[in-house]
Amino acid sequence: MILIDALFIANEGGGPNLLRYLIDVIRSNGKESEFFLYLDERFQHDVSGFAHLRSKAGLLKRLNFYRQNRERFSRVLCFANTPPPVRLNVPVHTYFHNQMLLESRRRFASKQYFRFLLRYAFVALWNNNTDDYIVQTPHMVEEIVSAGLKPETRCKQFPIFKPFERAYVADYRSLTEFVYVSAASFYKNHTTLLNAWEHLFDRGLNPVLHLTVTDTYTSVLLHIKRLQDKGVQIINHGYIDTSELYGRCAYMIYPSLNESFGLSLIEGANAGMKILAADLPYVRSVIEASVYFDPLDVGAISQAVAAVLQNAPSLTKIVVEDRVDELLEYILN
Template sequence: MNTLKKLFLHAPNVHVGGGLNLLQAFYEAAESSIDFEHVDIRAQAILKPGRAERHWVRPTLFSRLAAELRLRNRVKEGDLVLCFHGLVPFFPSKGKVTVFLQNRILLSSDSLKSYSLKTRVRLWGERFMLKSFAWRIDKFVVQTPSMAEQVRGFLGEKIPVVVCPFVLADVDQAETSTKKIYDFVYVASAEPHKNHQRLLAAWCLLAEQGLRPSLALTVPLETSLSVQIEDLKRTWNLNVSNLGRLSASEVCALYEQSGALIYPSITESLGLPLIEANSRQLPIIAAELDYVRDIVEPVQTFDPASRTSIARAVRRHLGSNEPTQVIHGPEVFLREVLR
């Protein structure tokens, strides 16, 4: 049957960050087309009411399983299920299933040791589900060519995958007259793959070299990373301001107050702050990784695994290049050995 009967939006666990921003954008465009929806109860204050039958999903195993069962029982032949949370349905579906895949971590066998045990177990399970049930999916939608390549590498060359990036339609432009308060800004939450640890290590290295550029962060204040940031500020006298979790309008204002975006994240499906900064013509200093080159042209790049590389990229952008090492002859080496 080719005629679409109903559109089911399945989006449990989408409640924060770029995923929630994209869900809001999609919902504003598609609200009149959606017939049934599962949405995370933690997004209750954000998502406006719509015409669709709505079921709130709590962040518990029982609530998630109940939503999966409800989805299996309600979807009929000819219906379309959009899994906005990036996971395949646990139960087979009678309708067509499209998965909007945003999490590169699920497409890799890399170590998860930097995550908590609870998170590691969840990610292992999600990777297993993706590998085991991908054959049930009619189409995967991703946002960049490198993400599509990674999907095929993980799930097989014949997997149906489409590249279709989208963001909020009304991205504000920068007000160039706004006073710059921060040299650099990094808009990111506290997950390990956001790579704050090496960014902060680079800032400590710069302080050791006598440079203290100002940096604005948006790490939630209730996290252990926030405490670590304050400890490093005191120890190294860093010029770092952690502003905590910000609203979309506050993030826009922060871009306008910043001289450049620094982006050390190890993995992203899109990297929304890169697009936001680029739309404001903000210089971008970012990891030399495929997801960055998919969408922007940074002014400086670095190895995200090296604090030295990050620090050197910052120095280059500030016009304060580190002197290169003087290479000596063997006579000088001999004098050093004998000294």
Template sequence: MKTPRKLFFHAPNVHVGGGLNLLQAFYDAAQSSIDFEQLDVRAKACLKPGRAERHWVRPTLFSRLAAEWRLRHKVKPGDIVLCFHGLVPLFPLKGQVTVFLQNRILLSSDSLQSYPLKTRVRLWGERLMLRSFARRVEKFVVQTPSMAEQVRGFLGDKTPVVVCPFVLADVDQAETPVEKIYDFVYVASAEPHKNHQKLIAAWCLLAEQGLRPSLALTVPFDTALSFQIEELKRTWKLNLFNLGQLSPDGVCALYDQSSALIYPSTTESLGLPLIEANSRQLPIIAAELDYVRDIVEPVHTFDPTSRTSIARAVRRHLGSSEPTQAIHGPDVFLREIMQ
């Protein structure tokens, strides 16, 4: 008699942000099918009890290695292993391995200089691990066509990639209209690729031009970025409101209180706030990048590396576009030189 296939769910280091939201959505749907699971201990309060054999993985090298070794010994031929954390198993496994890739940074050779040293070392190691062990994977699952293209560009044209996006079920909008408190909202954590620096620089430029639209942010408190936001807010008298990290219900309420979503992130595997805001009919002003147009049609776009471009997109949305530069003849240029 054939032994039934088991599903091994491996998700260390998935404990915050969009990754945690997707984990919760998947787990609610799949927990009755999971036979063995390894989860990040920092997500413990967010996950329901399941029927599977469960192991909590701590954010330490020893605990992560122990989890990899446990997989090595538990997985049998025919078993299915879903690596939800986006990395290839450290040791060869006897079962069928599927990797859910959510982190575009792992698929790029771009510089990591904007990240802290510890993070740079980790990301460099994870990139190397992905390249070195990709042949152990039966298939990679990604959320968008542009992400699939990037996987093949990084790992080779013959890499098996499946595009299968999924999100949390929609949360109902408020039954009664909610007062719009903020002109713009940006739901994002404090990682460098979220590009808060350029966004805030654009808000400073707008203030210099006499415009001070309100902007709500969700940067975790007690981070270097949160302190910088408060300092620039005071210096430029900006209408910035950092609300800190919010619960999913808190994020939904924030969308209802906002007139538009602005999204300057330089890299995303999906961009959940884009989907969430779009489902609530919020206008979207976003970076002109592939990941954005994979899933939404923004009303205005900008170059995310330019504070001027971001500021101009904001002005266009507010109906306050700046005049274009007048072009002169060589006689005017000569007069300028001779003054």
């Protein structure tokens, strides 16, 4: 039996969505009986047919699980960046999908990166307990090699993403509406984006910006409220099914400073949106954006938006393929 250790995958964001997709693909291939799922108790998805255990996430609980089950599994896939806390006598693969852990090595003096640095310390501590790292892009291979975790030969590229299902596609896409689908962690760069939208408003332009910021991010919500009171057209939806927004808006804007993969970029391009994105390697690894901008420059962001309001840019192209079937074959064999 193959263990998928997803204890450190909660319920919202790119990681959980990738896990749900992998579970569904395993089920569609009739392989449920070959897998055991070790899940965070908050994770929500249909896992019928799978042997599984839900648990409160924690380092000690994970350690005890491995100690009690170290002879039970024929292969292990850790689906949350962190190798097992013990060395096993079976093949072990670790799916690495959080660039912020690697970035924390370069920004150790920053308070914002401190919790990522702590988590990276466990990755480094248990690095020898995994045979390889599975990643989404060449950029992540470079990051892992640069960190000294594994040589390039021990980094396997299997990008996975669920093709966008056009549950809702408007007959007419609004050419003045933009969407940024993201939580509001500091590296997602909402503050700079909001400042750019205020700059546009002060220039006499007032396009609509749709956001998906949840109640957790109080300071960003206060910033949004201040701009709304000023008359800036910002609509915050919180955590929602984004398919309607993907069908309604002509443009996605993506100012994030760090991503391991940028799943929303692929979803947006798949849905037919033109994408304005940060001029950073993670973007170019997955799409050829319609417009690039400096994500740290308020003026550059506002100028990019103003330009597409005046002249429609070229289409966004996806430059990566879903290889979930190859990943599944690799795990099974």
